[in-house]
Amino acid sequence: MSATKKAPVKEKDYNIIVNDQVRSYANEPFFVKKEENAKEFLRKHPLPEHLKK
Amino acid sequence: MNLDHYTLFTTDFQDYEFYSEGPQGRIKKVVRYRRISNDPITFNLAFGDENEGVISDTIVSDNQDKDMVLFTVANTINAFCDHYGNHFIYAEGSTAARTRLYQMGIGRLWKAISMDFDVWGYKDRAWHDFEINVNYEAFLVKRK
Numbered sequence: 001m002s003a004t005k006k007a008p009v010k011e012k013d014y015n016i017i018v019n020d021q022v023r024s025y026a027n028e029p030f031f032v033k034k035e036e037n038a039k040e041f042l043r044k045h046p047l048p049e050h051l052k053k
Numbered sequence: 054m055n056l057d058h059y060t061l062f063t064t065d066f067q068d069y070e071f072y073s074e075g076p077q078g079r080i081k082k083v084v085r086y087r088r089i090s091n092d093p094i095t096f097n098l099a100f101g102d103e104n105e106g107v108i109s110d111t112i113v114s115d116n117q118d119k120d121m122v123l124f125t126v127a128n129t130i131n132a133f134c135d136h137y138g139n140h141f142i143y144a145e146g147s148t149a150a151r152t153r154l155y156q157m158g159i160g161r162l163w164k165a166i167s168m169d170f171d172v173w174g175y176k177d178r179a180w181h182d183f184e185i186n187v188n189y190e191a192f193l194v195k196r197k
Contacts, residue, residue, distance in 0.1 A: 022062050
């Protein structure tokens with residue numbers, strides 16, 4: 001099956017161009033560490049109940 | 054919010070790229086959202102500069118466009134919420150100094166930001182409504 005290239009889409013409100021050129025940063029060490037730190041912070045300092053509603 | 058901002062690029066509305074332009078040249082910025090809690094649903098907002106494939110938020114780029122960068126990041130929140138819902142978004146800097154820069158940026162642009170977002174800051178072992186000129190350890194944002 002041949003690869004098809006998506007045409008860029010411009011989101012009108014926020015000046016966003018949607019294309020397939022942005023790589024995934026899922027395994028980027030900087031982000032992985034930030035996400036782990038954030039989880040740990042929220043585990044120690046959860047939101048108060050009134051904010052959850 | 055309709056202030057000056059950079060063009061954003063995204064594929065999946067979770068990872069965003071844009072380019073800061075100023076006296077220090079063209080600097081690639083990356084914003085990433087990832088779910089970190091289910092109760093309540095909360096996403097982490099992480100933001101940094103990409104230089105030769107390495108992301109960092111400890112570099113002071115000094116490109117004299119910090120408000121434009123902040124509004125561009127705010128636009129990613131709007132775009133993200135459009136696609137994934139108005140959930141809590143958590144953000145903190147890698148260092149206390151970096152977190153303070155975020156706090157000062159939010160404070161500087163508070164009039165515009167507060168129109169669209171509720172913001173809380175963590176301080177003295179509790180979450181508080183955001184106030185200008187108060188130093189926080191971390192932030193939570195939710196689109197109104």
